[in-house]
Amino acid sequence: MNKQLRKVVIAGNWKMNKTRPEAIELINQIKPLADNVSCEIVVCVPYTALETAIQAVKGTNIKVGAQNVHFEKSGAFTGEISADMLKELGVDYVIIGHSERRQYFGETDTTVNKRTKAALQAGLIPIMCVGELLEEREADITEEVVSRQIKLDMAGFTADEVKKTVIAYEPVWAIGTGKTATNEQAGEACGLIRNVIAKLHGKDVADAVTIQYGGSMNAQNAADLLKQEDVDGGLIGGASLKAEDFGIIIKAANT
Numbered sequence: 001m002n003k004q005l006r007k008v009v010i011a012g013n014w015k016m017n018k019t020r021p022e023a024i025e026l027i028n029q030i031k032p033l034a035d036n037v038s039c040e041i042v043v044c045v046p047y048t049a050l051e052t053a054i055q056a057v058k059g060t061n062i063k064v065g066a067q068n069v070h071f072e073k074s075g076a077f078t079g080e081i082s083a084d085m086l087k088e089l090g091v092d093y094v095i096i097g098h099s100e101r102r103q104y105f106g107e108t109d110t111t112v113n114k115r116t117k118a119a120l121q122a123g124l125i126p127i128m129c130v131g132e133l134l135e136e137r138e139a140d141i142t143e144e145v146v147s148r149q150i151k152l153d154m155a156g157f158t159a160d161e162v163k164k165t166v167i168a169y170e171p172v173w174a175i176g177t178g179k180t181a182t183n184e185q186a187g188e189a190c191g192l193i194r195n196v197i198a199k200l201h202g203k204d205v206a207d208a209v210t211i212q213y214g215g216s217m218n219a220q221n222a223a224d225l226l227k228q229e230d231v232d233g234g235l236i237g238g239a240s241l242k243a244e245d246f247g248i249i250i251k252a253a254n255t
């Protein structure tokens with residue numbers, strides 16, 4: 001159906017892993033696996049490895065992403081990095097509002113909204129993360145929680161800004177736990193996100209937005225998850241640190 005219209009994005013979230021030499025090694029292993037594929041491949045590396053990764057992917061179709069960005073352009077924000085700084089470095093993507101940032105670093109829907117806006121304004125592609133906690137799924141409020149996040153995180157966005165944003169649906173209970181959402185749960189949640197966007201901005205905009213699934217996606221389950229009509233790629237943590245597994249996921253996205 002409309003899946004063909006959308007860009008499929010397979011992004012590795014390396015989290016706080018890999019020194020620069022280790023980053024080069026992993027990228028060199030991924031390079032041949034990323035040859036001649038039609039999906040977008042992104043490696044989101046720690047800040048300290050960004051420049052190294054950008055050099056290492058030169059001449060390939062692999063893109064480099066950061067894992068957070070501040071919303072102000074510059075100023076007295078010790079420890080923070082602006083969207084312009086990332087853009088100037090040659091970064092293309094940035095993960096925003098990951099559940100680990102929401103859980104450990106006080107990230108809120110308000111700050112996710114501001115960061116995503118700032119990233120878009122600088123010409124970066126945000127990978128904006130949403131997803132419910134286990135108790136929220138058990139209380140049967142997944143739809144409310146995720147709809148609320150989408151509405152708040154994208155409040156004030158133009159249709160064009162919505163289209164440029166990659167959304168990652170990551171149920172918090174599935175991240176790093178080895179517990180993957182079933183294909184149906186993943187497909188259903190990505191579909192409900194698309195419906196929320198359709199209500200806000202119309203079907204054409206909703207049909208154009210890339211919505212990834214994330215949460216223990218791996219070499220074994222990727223093919224079935226990616227077959228879901230509304231799943232347009234993956235945000236992959238653990239399995240993105242093993243070139244062989246990441247390669248299998250890339251392959252699954254291209255069949």
Ligand code: PGA
Nearest residue numbers: 175176215216236237238
């Ligand atoms: P995981 O992480 O694949 O290790 O569950 C996904 C993520 O945190 O984006």
